[in-house]
Amino acid sequence: MNLSMLLDMAADAFGERPAVSCGARTLTYGELRLKAHAVAAQLKGGGFAHAALLDTNGLAAPATLFGSAYAGVPYVPLNYRLTDAELNALLSRIAPAWLVTRPEQLARLALPGGITPGDGDQLPAGGADTPVPQAPEDPRAVAIQLFTSGTTGAPKAAVLRHENVMSYILGTVEFGSAGAEERALVSVPPYHIAGISAVLSSTYSGRHIVLLPSFDAEEWLRIAADQRITHAFLVPTMLVRIIESLEAAKAAASLPALRAIAYGGGKMPASVIARALQLLPSVDFTNAYGLTETSATICLLTPEDHRNAIASAEPAVRRRLGSVGRPLPTVELEVRGESGRVLGAGEPGLVFVRGGQVAGEYRGSGSLLDAQGWFATQDRGWLDADGYLYLEGRADDVIVRGGENISPGEVEETLLAHAAVADAVVVAIPSEQWGEAVGAAVVLRPGAQVTAEVLQQWVRERLRSSRVPERVLFRGELPYNEMGKVLRRVVRAEFA
Template structure:
């Protein structure tokens, strides 16, 4: 079944319900399907093997996504923040393609002859729609962030995405007054999954082309937003604006906020819950290769953890919750065996939404369908998952494996620490030394922080290098750029 079916069902069941709002443009579900069919016809006429997207959030994103599905080619959104050289390399990998874009992002880009750019502002052109949808296996191709080496092209099939949507969203579940604020980047899996989920639920989508906390608050109030997804850095900036009094308060229409894409500091979550006492908060953990969310920390879990006096319950506010009912999840030790509660290891997942496939490397799932996420973490006695970072982030000090996540958690519990990042830096005697970058809300000495860590963990976990920064480097989807932190701390050492 094609993901285009989601839009076709919505357009048939609620043709006159508002689907898309962006600036002065307002589209119904019937109007969105009509535009998507015209987009499909344009993609086919261009002889494209891909439908690329190189622009900020806007109505052209869902039109291109569903147009590609109807035309039977993969939808491949690109990161408009990349350099001209990087974009040139990615365009060569989706040649031939129809590229729906903002022409400004093509400056300095060498596009192959087979890539046909069209302006997102005028896409699709007037004309007839596609007479009959074309079946295809791959629905979406997303390029990974490429923190090491060239970005990988992750492939998500129609079956993967449909498995996720049908397993997590109820058709027409949204009331007619519900609206979601779309702020996740279009080239991120959260952006793609958010479009599909909202359309199947029948929720109006209000697009925020470029994130700005004051504009986020203004649109939330003006369009009476009920649902929103943010990455942790967005949530932190919204909280800061509200606390500063620089913007208006958020309208009581807001009912649910989901966050994910990176680790959110507990102080930010707790402050957001205090600022929005009637809002349901959800922490969503997922990967590109798993078609988005595989674990959820739901609203009831947030409230229970926030008020509990039991340490093991309260710490769950820093977890990513429990696996979806459709997902099997295991934490495995160094020998590949399931680890008992409290013991960290690699996280493996299995389920219909799990793709684990790349264009260059093929399917990386094992014979039993298990996919290694390359994330480190552990489960508590009730099955709540706590993340400790990527496998590549593990610090090896004198032959001992040290997880940065456990040290960061301890540092973040210090009342003077607002944010923290721990990495390994070269050390002649031990191979690697533990180094920490911290953002402070009050003065504290290096010695005090080292003693704080030693009081909870073994002395080998205490950072030998501590550097105070004004802020930590995150990308636009909220992921900590550990490579940048490592460079900063290596220079400090």
């Protein structure tokens, strides 16, 4: 089993169809396979242990992803936003490696030993004389290694094996199911699991991928209109910016081809998705919840779930806009208490998952799955009576106030419901009396004015008194990473 099989099948069945475009350049599935064969030949000739990519979205990303699979070498896309020192440290960990990148990236790096650079824009096209690689079939071989953005210490290297990635794609995508007119706009970076799974899913379904090198809302809207984009994946901050652009233009969105937007990679406020549904009524919205360690999506809130929620007067159905949906048919999910007991509907605890796509493994620390194959996501959440999962945040972010567990998400939602509040994040702050207490950093809407006392009273009226922020900081903006995740450790430091 090898993920290059996805490209082989696509190239055999519809080799003349466009596979991937970036700017003015396009490769058909047949051409992408030839290019991947050429990459594999280079990798095999060089005796490399890894194939790294340090680049924005471009044709080099899918070519290196599939080329490394053909060669049986793990693919390691790197975050180009890291500092030079951070990148050099990661490169030292994967030597000997071939580094597919660009001259301007090389100029800033002092490459450690064992790293051989290659220009991503100059990858060979491959042709009739390119040797056809015999892809190794070991399902346990490592397909992809992704460095996670560790909050403390050195980044961990999450390992995805061919069997994990293939389990996800074969379990969720029907081969060749995309119509010839379907085009997916990919604006998540290639080092993110969503950027990788977008390429793999689109290849297997036969959907033409259009790559956006770096996200900008205006550019996204322009390309979506010009290229008649039908499908897209967005992280919450990207969707927020697109909505703001649409609202600022005060014109009906001229995106007649757009059918489906999937979103994930961070918490999406229910108010944002409600606005999106209003602005783009003909678009199907899907919430995809997943982790790097689970080879992408494990839960889906379907377009039908979205429409039912927005149309319902019943609070239990309506609140599902804030849920991440139900597990995939190929994934089992449980919520467990501190003691390990499986909890019932409405009881918050830790989210565990099991299934073929769940890798749950880091380089050097081995498998983190328990004896029965379950993986602790480190996310807290609860299931409703119909099996919809509601996330409350990372287990590490829970505030323990005098023995009582407080999840920041609940307090944040309440603050966000205040008319003056544009954004809010809640973190644990040190408290002599309680050990930890609630701290809130708040961004007000333009022109809005409100005091800390008013917000504290607002929370007190809606939640238990233990949830009331002991301190409220007002900020011009909150710190986010490029994938739209709020950096809680930075906020915590501001309270110290």
